[in-house]
Amino acid sequence: xxxxxxxxxxxxxxxxxxxxxxxxxxxxxxxxxxxxxxxxxxxxxxxxxxxxxxxxxxxxxxxxxxxxxxxxxxxxxxxxxxxxxxxxxxxxxxxxxxxxxxxxxxxxxxxxxxxxxxxxxxxxxxxxxxxxxxxxxxxxxxxxxxxxxxxxxxxxxxxxxxxxxxxxxxxxxxxxxxxxxxxxxxxxxxxxxxxxxxxxxxxxxxxxxxxxxxxxxxxxxxxxxxxxxxxxxxxxxxxxxxxxxxxxxxxxxxxxxxxxxxxxx
Numbered sequence: 001x002x003x004x005x006x007x008x009x010x011x012x013x014x015x016x017x018x019x020x021x022x023x024x025x026x027x028x029x030x031x032x033x034x035x036x037x038x039x040x041x042x043x044x045x046x047x048x049x050x051x052x053x054x055x056x057x058x059x060x061x062x063x064x065x066x067x068x069x070x071x072x073x074x075x076x077x078x079x080x081x082x083x084x085x086x087x088x089x090x091x092x093x094x095x096x097x098x099x100x101x102x103x104x105x106x107x108x109x110x111x112x113x114x115x116x117x118x119x120x121x122x123x124x125x126x127x128x129x130x131x132x133x134x135x136x137x138x139x140x141x142x143x144x145x146x147x148x149x150x151x152x153x154x155x156x157x158x159x160x161x162x163x164x165x166x167x168x169x170x171x172x173x174x175x176x177x178x179x180x181x182x183x184x185x186x187x188x189x190x191x192x193x194x195x196x197x198x199x200x201x202x203x204x205x206x207x208x209x210x211x212x213x214x215x216x217x218x219x220x221x222x223x224x225x226x227x228x229x230x231x232x233x234x235x236x237x238x239x240x241x242x243x244x245x246x247x248x249x250x251x252x253x254x255x256x257x258x259x260x261x262x263x264x265x
Contacts, residue, residue: 105219105249109205112247116230117159117199119237119244124163124192127185130239134187136232137194145225151197159196164189198229219253227257 069076084092123133140148157174164177178189202218209216218226230250237244246254 102217105217105252106205108247108249109217109219109253110203112250113199113203115244115247116233116250117163119233120192120195120199121163121165122243123236124188124195125165126188129185129187129191130236132232133191133236136229137187137191140194140197141190147201147225148194148197151200154200156200157193157196159199160192163192163195195229198226202226202229219249222253222257224257227254230254231257 066072066074123129160174161170161172161177164174164181166172166174166177174192181189202222205218207216207218208214209221222230230246231254233244234246234254
């Protein structure tokens with residue numbers, strides 16, 4: 001076996017390549033097929049058959065390799081992906097189905113806002129606001145929950161004005177519309193403001209579970225106060241000859257917040 005020059009090639013070394021350490025390889029070699037027994041001697045090339053004595057010879061050119069491709073800016077060939085097992089296929093199908101369910105429920109939640117807000121408009125513009133709605137708004141305004149303060153800090157009363165009767169593209173503000181209403185409609189005005197705060201709070205179906213530290217969705221687990229708002233509107237719609245009912249996705253959301261009946265208990 002020829003000796004190997006241990007001096008590193010300067011150009012290769014400057015590009016992040018180093019020479020494999022030479023290690024002696026010993027053991028029996030199949031003389032009929034030496035390559036199958038010793039495919040490579042560390043630091044040398046492939047072992048090949050065809051020596052004059054019928055044995056094997058070694059391509060004694062040094063073998064270079066890059067010790068840190070990322071650091072030296074070299075691309076690493078992608079390894080072929082392992083074939084997917086039946087379990088992998090099943091998990092992928094479950095993940096795809098769950099994603100489709102999330103997308104469908106998110107769309108349904110956003111679509112439900114239209115009919116719900118139209119019903120709020122009818123309540124606010126009615127001559128007399130139902131007593132349940134007046135008490136609901138009064139409690140929010142006196143308790144000042146965090147979500148209401150967050151909404152008020154944005155100083156956006158567009159929805160309030162719309163509930164009070166502002167037409168699309170009209171510049172009339174909520175305060176101007178409220179000033180034009182008689183004193184007897186004060187409860188209507190207050191409910192419009194509270195409803196606008198709730199609508200802003202539940203507009204986006206995606207939220208965050210601060211207990212489990214993970215994304216969550218309102219159609220899966222609304223807060224008790226969010227569910228109370230939806231259940232109030234449902235009750236008012238039923239009392240108004242069934243003029244309004246929750247959508248399927250809203251029903252799904254409030255199911256766990258409904259008061260238990262004696263039969264259900």
